[in-house]
Amino acid sequence: MSKPPLLRRYWAASALLLALSQQSWAQTIDADGFKNPLQQLEFNSAQTQHEFERATLEALNISDPLEQWNRRVYHFNYRFDQWVFLPIVKGYTKVTPHFLRTGVSSFFSHLGEIPTLANSVLQLKGHRAMETTARILFNTIFGIGGIWDPASKMGLAKNNEDFGQTLGYYGVPSGPYLMLPLLGPSNVRDTSGIVADYTLDFTVNWLNVAKESERHPEIFVLKIVDQRYITKLRYGEMNSPFEYEKIRYAYTKSRELKIAE
Amino acid sequence: MLKRLLTPLYIALSLLCALSLNAQAKQVATDYQFPLTNAFEASIAGTPSALRPILPDDADIRQRDYSLRLRPEREFTLPSNFWPVKTFHYRLAKQSGPAPLIFIIAGTGAHYSSNTTEYLKKLFYGAGFHVAQISSPTAYDFMVGASRYATPGYSPQDARDLYTVMQAIKKQQRTLQVTDWHLTGYSLGGLQAAFVSHLDEQEQSFNFKRVLLLNPPVNLYTSVNNLSRLVHTHVVGTSETRTFYQLMLDKLTRYFNSKGRFDFSEAMLFDLQNSSQKLNQNELAMLIGSAFRFFSADINFTSDLINRRGIITPPQQKINDGTNLTPFFKRALLCDFECYLQEQLLPFWHSHFNNQQATQVAVDKADLEQLIQASSLYALTDYLSSSKKIGVMHNADDIILGQGDLGFLKQHFAERLTLYPYGGHLGNLDYLDNAADILEFFHE
Numbered sequence: 001m002s003k004p005p006l007l008r009r010y011w012a013a014s015a016l017l018l019a020l021s022q023q024s025w026a027q028t029i030d031a032d033g034f035k036n037p038l039q040q041l042e043f044n045s046a047q048t049q050h051e052f053e054r055a056t057l058e059a060l061n062i063s064d065p066l067e068q069w070n071r072r073v074y075h076f077n078y079r080f081d082q083w084v085f086l087p088i089v090k091g092y093t094k095v096t097p098h099f100l101r102t103g104v105s106s107f108f109s110h111l112g113e114i115p116t117l118a119n120s121v122l123q124l125k126g127h128r129a130m131e132t133t134a135r136i137l138f139n140t141i142f143g144i145g146g147i148w149d150p151a152s153k154m155g156l157a158k159n160n161e162d163f164g165q166t167l168g169y170y171g172v173p174s175g176p177y178l179m180l181p182l183l184g185p186s187n188v189r190d191t192s193g194i195v196a197d198y199t200l201d202f203t204v205n206w207l208n209v210a211k212e213s214e215r216h217p218e219i220f221v222l223k224i225v226d227q228r229y230i231t232k233l234r235y236g237e238m239n240s241p242f243e244y245e246k247i248r249y250a251y252t253k254s255r256e257l258k259i260a261e
Numbered sequence: 262m263l264k265r266l267l268t269p270l271y272i273a274l275s276l277l278c279a280l281s282l283n284a285q286a287k288q289v290a291t292d293y294q295f296p297l298t299n300a301f302e303a304s305i306a307g308t309p310s311a312l313r314p315i316l317p318d319d320a321d322i323r324q325r326d327y328s329l330r331l332r333p334e335r336e337f338t339l340p341s342n343f344w345p346v347k348t349f350h351y352r353l354a355k356q357s358g359p360a361p362l363i364f365i366i367a368g369t370g371a372h373y374s375s376n377t378t379e380y381l382k383k384l385f386y387g388a389g390f391h392v393a394q395i396s397s398p399t400a401y402d403f404m405v406g407a408s409r410y411a412t413p414g415y416s417p418q419d420a421r422d423l424y425t426v427m428q429a430i431k432k433q434q435r436t437l438q439v440t441d442w443h444l445t446g447y448s449l450g451g452l453q454a455a456f457v458s459h460l461d462e463q464e465q466s467f468n469f470k471r472v473l474l475l476n477p478p479v480n481l482y483t484s485v486n487n488l489s490r491l492v493h494t495h496v497v498g499t500s501e502t503r504t505f506y507q508l509m510l511d512k513l514t515r516y517f518n519s520k521g522r523f524d525f526s527e528a529m530l531f532d533l534q535n536s537s538q539k540l541n542q543n544e545l546a547m548l549i550g551s552a553f554r555f556f557s558a559d560i561n562f563t564s565d566l567i568n569r570r571g572i573i574t575p576p577q578q579k580i581n582d583g584t585n586l587t588p589f590f591k592r593a594l595l596c597d598f599e600c601y602l603q604e605q606l607l608p609f610w611h612s613h614f615n616n617q618q619a620t621q622v623a624v625d626k627a628d629l630e631q632l633i634q635a636s637s638l639y640a641l642t643d644y645l646s647s648s649k650k651i652g653v654m655h656n657a658d659d660i661i662l663g664q665g666d667l668g669f670l671k672q673h674f675a676e677r678l679t680l681y682p683y684g685g686h687l688g689n690l691d692y693l694d695n696a697a698d699i700l701e702f703f704h705e
Contacts, residue, residue, distance in 0.1 A: 032668035033680065035658040037300035038487060041546050042495040051547075052492035052554055055504035056594055060587055068583040071342075075582040078345065098320070127521075157522060236345050239372035239401050240559050242590045253510060254525075261517040 063176050070179035074244050078235040089228050103147040104226050110139050110146025114206050115197040119161035123169045128159050164193025168259035185251035286671050286678040295689045300658040301545035303688025306530050314696040316383035324354035329429050331407045340580035349406030352394040354386050359438035362391040368448030370556030371397050380691050388700050398422050404563045411567040414606045416636040420456030442467035451477030459644050471703050474653040476687050482633040483663035485598045491550025494543040512538040558593040561601050645673045652677040652702050656684035
């Protein structure tokens with residue numbers, strides 16, 4: 001039985017079409033289906049293949065005159081974390097229900113809005129200052145002193161500004177890198193920032209927490225445990241003999257990004 | 262009429278597609294909807310969260326990190342700053358009753374708690390497995406705490422080290438009720454899983470029921486060469502004074518400025534790629550290549566120091582917690598994987614595993630060929646063709662593959678190969694369809 005001529009023509013046409021499309025594939029896809037993604041890249045010529053080395057060696061240049069001391073503190077922090085901090089955090093997660101921990105976290109985060117507000121004003125970031133003010137008001141009133149965070153649900157995202165960033169904003173250089181006992185990576189500028197923000201906290205005494213912590217140090221302890229609970233960093237996580245260098249770089253650059261923004 | 266005309270065309274088309282794509286491999290549904298068709302983007306960003314499977318929460322998993330003392334002599338011979346890795350650690354998630362156990366071998370340089378390993382743990386745990394997570398033999402902690410020679414890259418020895426670890430885990434967890442033993446690994450861990458399974462056929466400690474290789478290298482040398490080459494992509498102009506990293510940071514700064522806030526997260530990555538500050542193909546490749554160079558530096562430094570070869574660290578160098586390691590870091594960074602291969606792996610392999618005498622130059626070349634052959638999937642060709650329990654999943658656009666590798670997999674795995682059209686290197690591992698396929702493989 002012969003096929004109708006129309007169909008035969010159609011066959012011919014489709015075969016041609018397929019052959020054509022196969023042709024255009026042939027440049028990119030191998031017979032076994034391999035797409036060879038590296039062929040889409042442009043490579044430098046052999047004489048100019050040193051960008052990785054140039055960039056990386058430059059990146060390792062970070063002022064760290066106290067390196068010996070810093071490295072010892074890094075190892076101290078690492079040990080303290082493994083043997084004291086993390087077991088405490090583990091116990092804390094075991095004995096408290098999830099909603100309670102979330103409440104504690106938003107409460108302390110709520111207190112942290114005060115330095116953010118002050119530093120936003122100091123950096124003349126009006127929009128951010130207003131957002132933060134609104135957050136403080138909503139969360140104090142509707143979030144019952146900050147244990148809930150209805151402001152975030154309303155679309156007011158949390159900002160973070162500290163005095164270290166304010167100093168950086170006005171061009172104060174970061175100074176030498178510093179590994180602080182228990183607190184972790186910092187530098188001279190940001191360490192003075194921490195002191196300033198702490199003093200501010202104490203002076204403003206929002207919700208009377210700062211003053212009350214003096215009489216009830218357990219509030220302060222809870223604040224520290226919560227801080228460790230919400231900080232995702234784990235020493236050793238990079239699984240590298242050069243973790244110290246990597247943390248130093250990551251910290252320095254992330255601070256630069258935060259100051260620039 | 263129209264229908265009559267279109268039907269043969271449709272048949273011809275689907276036939277040709279089937280023929281040209283793969284003769285034998287298991288067919289992935291034609292409506293495979295993985296959204297990232299750029300291999301480099303997929304490799305870095307992974308699957309958007311909305312397209313991932315629902316996994317158990319960490320809080321609902323009974324899990325702990327355990328330690329093993331496998332290389333006690335190193336507690337004395339290695340400097341004090343190695344203290345965190347002198348004992349070997351692994352992670353185990355236990356079901357409450359009897360269950361099958363699956364070992365997961367991490368990829369190049371990766372820790373047992375790396376994102377991909379954690380994802381696989383949750384996937385298998387949710388499906389009722391006990392799960393044991395093991396760092397890669399190329400990872401810092403494994404090299405120091407478990408590896409006999411601490412010179413990774415020769416697959417049979419890496420598999421031997423892994424096997425010792427698995428046996429130690431089995432011994433330490435002898436009260437755990439295990440119904441069957443399974444094995445998987447991704448990337449380099451996938452290649453090693455094949456060697457471990459092969460070793461187990463002789464030693465019979467586990468009698469693995471099912472073994473799944475996820476995006477493994479076929480030819481190890483091709484894979485490391487591909488990854489090493491990525492740092493040579495064109496990313497900065499010759500007149501540019503900023504380095505590649507500064508360029509990336511400037512892009513991020515502009516991006517955060519336009520967003521009005523600093524927020525570093527996975528969602529941010531996708532958002533960045535949809536913004537005007539999007540990283541281009543060469544830049545993405547350079548990022549992947551850089552990560553591999555950092556892994557190579559760790560391997561270089563650690564292997565050299567443990568074996569006191571004096572290539573990176575002078576043999577007499579005193580090291581303690583306060584010692585500045587940056588000079589050694591720099592030296593290790595300048596030596597890429599090829600350099601590690603030539604300076605450390607090859608001489609080591611020659612003296613330990615290949616004792617044939619010949620002239621030096623001839624040896625080097627023949628050695629390299631032999632080492633590549635012995636460390637790649639080629640060495641297991643007969644085993645892979647005949648063993649029905651081993652399966653492999655791969656992507657047609659995986660950046661660690663070379664020409665002919667997929668042909669090899671198709672030929673020897675046949676219907677036990679599942680080939681996806683997209684995903685780059687591991688980018689689609691946590692995509693819904695892939696997750697379902699992985700679990701189905703172990704439930705068959």
